[in-house]
Amino acid sequence: MAATEPDEYPDYQPENASADPACQLFFSAYGLSPAQAKWIAQNRKKQFSSICPAPEVSKVDFVIIFTHDVDFFGSTLPSVVHTDHNGFSDFSPMTMIDTALVPMSEADKSRREYVWVFKMQRGNFDPAKFSPRRRPQFAKTESHAPTRTVEEAFRYIESGGTNR
Numbered sequence: 001m002a003a004t005e006p007d008e009y010p011d012y013q014p015e016n017a018s019a020d021p022a023c024q025l026f027f028s029a030y031g032l033s034p035a036q037a038k039w040i041a042q043n044r045k046k047q048f049s050s051i052c053p054a055p056e057v058s059k060v061d062f063v064i065i066f067t068h069d070v071d072f073f074g075s076t077l078p079s080v081v082h083t084d085h086n087g088f089s090d091f092s093p094m095t096m097i098d099t100a101l102v103p104m105s106e107a108d109k110s111r112r113e114y115v116w117v118f119k120m121q122r123g124n125f126d127p128a129k130f131s132p133r134r135r136p137q138f139a140k141t142e143s144h145a146p147t148r149t150v151e152e153a154f155r156y157i158e159s160g161g162t163n164r
Contacts, residue, residue: 020045023052025157026059028125030095031066031076033107037096039147048154053093057081060093060125063118064153068102068110071141075101078127113142115149117156 029040044051054060065073076098083089097107116136138156142148 020049020052022049024050025061026052026054026093026122027062027064027157028054028057028060028078028091028093028095028127029064029066030078031068031073031098032094032096033066033068033110033113033146034096034104035108035146036066036150037094039150040094044154047151048158051154051157054091055093057089057091057125057127058123060120061122062157063120063125063130064157065116065118065136066097066146066149067114068097068107068146069112071112071114072132073114073116074132077132078125078130080128108146110146111144113144113146113149115140115153117153 029036032040040053063078065076065078067073067076070076079092079095081089081091097104099107102110115138117138118134119137138153140149140152142152
């Protein structure tokens with residue numbers, strides 16, 4: 001097999017989105033609907049290239065929680081992370097909507113979309129200790145606009161987590 005030249009693959013993307021050198025801020029998102037997950041996959045890098053899915057729980061700068069037709073996030077809390085004796089964990093930076101609460105076929109048909117963003121000090125995020133009473137630094141509600149809540153959350157994160 002012949003060696004390939006680096007310029008043969010100009011559109012090469014790191015297999016792990018978080019390995020991209022443009023990544024400066026890392027997030028973990030919970031309660032994503034299919035449309036929201038699709039928006040992140042297709043648009044995050046184009047519009048918010050410095051904001052990436054966290055490669056591990058210790059890198060999380062922002063926690064984003066989405067709910068659909070429910071104006072509180074207590075039922076969509078970060079998933080507890082289990083780590084085995086070899087150091088491998090089941091952490092996932094993006095978690096889909098709980099289909100036990102909302103069938104996937106209905107997930108993108110909500111009348112109201114809610115998003116809460118929590119700024120974390122890198123290295124201090126522990127999903128097992130995330131309180132349903134925790135105060136978000138940013139919250140937004142949109143009618144019939146699942147992807148709009150994602151965009152607003154990313155704009156807030158891009159601003160450095162400061163209220164505008």
